[in-house]
Amino acid sequence: MTETTTPATDDATGAVLSPLHAEHVALGATMTPFAGWMMPLRYAGDLAEHQAVRTAAGLFDLSHMGELHVDGPGAGAGLDHALVGNISGLAVGRARYTMIVQEDGGILDDLIVYRLADEAYLVVANASNVAVVSGALAERLAPFDASLTDRSLETALIAVQGPRSAEIVVGLTDPAHADAVRDVRYYAGVPATVGGVEALVARTGYTGEDGFELFVPAAAAPGLWRDLRAAGAPLGLVPAGLSARDSLRLEAGMPLYGNELDTTTAPHDAGLGRVVRLDKTTADGEPLPFVGRAALASRAHATPSRVLVGLVGSGRRAARHGYEVLTSAADDAVVVGRVTSGAPSPTLGTPIAMAYVTPEVSAEGTELAVDVRGRREPVRVVALPFYRRP
Amino acid sequence: MSDVPTTLQYTAEHEWIDGAEPATVGITKNAADALGDIVYLELPTVGSEIAAGAVVGEVESTKSVSELFSPVSGTVVEVNQAAVDEPSVVNADPYGAGWLFKVDVTGTGPLLSADEYAATITD
Numbered sequence: 001m002t003e004t005t006t007p008a009t010d011d012a013t014g015a016v017l018s019p020l021h022a023e024h025v026a027l028g029a030t031m032t033p034f035a036g037w038m039m040p041l042r043y044a045g046d047l048a049e050h051q052a053v054r055t056a057a058g059l060f061d062l063s064h065m066g067e068l069h070v071d072g073p074g075a076g077a078g079l080d081h082a083l084v085g086n087i088s089g090l091a092v093g094r095a096r097y098t099m100i101v102q103e104d105g106g107i108l109d110d111l112i113v114y115r116l117a118d119e120a121y122l123v124v125a126n127a128s129n130v131a132v133v134s135g136a137l138a139e140r141l142a143p144f145d146a147s148l149t150d151r152s153l154e155t156a157l158i159a160v161q162g163p164r165s166a167e168i169v170v171g172l173t174d175p176a177h178a179d180a181v182r183d184v185r186y187y188a189g190v191p192a193t194v195g196g197v198e199a200l201v202a203r204t205g206y207t208g209e210d211g212f213e214l215f216v217p218a219a220a221a222p223g224l225w226r227d228l229r230a231a232g233a234p235l236g237l238v239p240a241g242l243s244a245r246d247s248l249r250l251e252a253g254m255p256l257y258g259n260e261l262d263t264t265t266a267p268h269d270a271g272l273g274r275v276v277r278l279d280k281t282t283a284d285g286e287p288l289p290f291v292g293r294a295a296l297a298s299r300a301h302a303t304p305s306r307v308l309v310g311l312v313g314s315g316r317r318a319a320r321h322g323y324e325v326l327t328s329a330a331d332d333a334v335v336v337g338r339v340t341s342g343a344p345s346p347t348l349g350t351p352i353a354m355a356y357v358t359p360e361v362s363a364e365g366t367e368l369a370v371d372v373r374g375r376r377e378p379v380r381v382v383a384l385p386f387y388r389r390p
Numbered sequence: 391m392s393d394v395p396t397t398l399q400y401t402a403e404h405e406w407i408d409g410a411e412p413a414t415v416g417i418t419k420n421a422a423d424a425l426g427d428i429v430y431l432e433l434p435t436v437g438s439e440i441a442a443g444a445v446v447g448e449v450e451s452t453k454s455v456s457e458l459f460s461p462v463s464g465t466v467v468e469v470n471q472a473a474v475d476e477p478s479v480v481n482a483d484p485y486g487a488g489w490l491f492k493v494d495v496t497g498t499g500p501l502l503s504a505d506e507y508a509a510t511i512t513d
């Protein structure tokens with residue numbers, strides 16, 4: 001028997017409403033359909049939200065993210081087979097950034113996997129890919145003694161990101177758990193009572209700042225959201241929407257599925273070959289034949305046909321997703337790549353972009369150009385990330 | 391819609407124009423809100439001849455970018471340098487201090503009344 005949760009939906013679009021929807025509406029948020037959900041795009045303004053996260057703290061509703069639980073004696077071995085990372089090697093309480101790929105090595109999604117207990121893992125997937133990831137996991141885990149449960153709808157995810165986030169979250173944590181939350185390391189999570197709510201408190205994020213992500217039961221989310229706002233407001237915390245989330249992650253050089261990552265891209269293309277653990281072994285010490293291994297092994301030492309780079313412009317006009325990258329602004333320039341994400345950087349004050357380019361033009365300092373709606377703007381190849389927290 | 395002044399005319403591409411001589415052009419509150427915080431404006435140069443319906447500039451936010459279409463044909467006689475220097479004024483006051491340029495009108499394109507424009511932005 002499985003319990004089914006019927007979510008509230010938006011009348012016009014059919015999009016699923018977050019458990020925090022009423023909070024967003026009360027705050028006057030501009031809502032937008034996103035990956036089948038109705039989510040806040042912005043509240044007061046993109047720039048103020050972005051800057052609050054860089055200087056104080058931002059509060060994000062990430063309830064659209066997918067939470068897939070994998071439990072049982074075969075859970076670790078099953079995830080080692082299904083994903084590119086060494087999942088069974090995670091210590092309880094630790095998390096790992098990893099990917100699920102097709103047999104040909106193309107990325108189905110990028111994931112964070114938390115080991116909650118010896119035989120319990122939480123796989124966090126992008127909202128747009130939950131169905132694909134869930135389907136692939138169901139198939140790949142079938143031979144293993146492991147169960148797969150999609151708890152996306154009954155789970156809310158609230159992120160507190162920014163240099164003041166630890167003060168805010170620890171301050172709301174039950175004294176018995178406060179030390180554990182204060183000391184939780186990057187890419188780790190601890191169960192804790194925060195604002196009276198039992199949460200998984202993870203030190204993860206998508207902003208380039210210190211921060212926490214709190215997984216809580218959907219019904220408890222509005223109370224916790226209000227408590228975090230009240231506790232954080234005196235320290236400069238503001239609610240922040242998807243628009244700020246995107247500019248923050250771009251400055252931090254973090255890939256977004258659908259932009260930098262897709263099924264035609266292998267982890268190595270995106271500069272993320274490190275997540276592929278070809279050295280995973282079975283209990284017998286044999287190479288572990290995880291899905292995609294053969295294709296990724298052959299790519300591991302091959303020269304990639306394209307490289308993900310950072311581009312910084314000197315003018316004002318920003319390149320956007322899909323724009324062409326050229327060898328120069330001259331008439332005889334040739335196309336050497338394509339922009340995956342781009343925006344005027346609120347922190348740097350210059351246009352920034354990530355792009356796939358051919359290896360010959362991928363060295364730091366290479367002068368290139370981008371075609372910004374018919375006019376070529378000079379850009380320079382820089383190391384990622386664009387922004388690193390002080 | 392209270393955010394569509396009845397004293398102005400509009401384009402389907404979300405510009406407004408008043409009836410003064412020269413005429414003042416800007417973008418609507420609806421357009422500014424949809425873009426989010428505007429960080430960069432590219433406006434036509436003073437003295438340039440512009441044609442109704444032609445792209446004459448760009449309005450860029452962190453989230454997206456929108457081309458600026460001229461509602462009318464004519465000669466640009468002034469641009470709002472204060473808005474170029476501090477584009478947030480377009481978000482704050484799109485029908486006032488956030489105006490974009492002034493033009494000596496020689497011909498108009500298809501313009502919408504406030505009611506007609508409001509109908510295009512009502513979901």
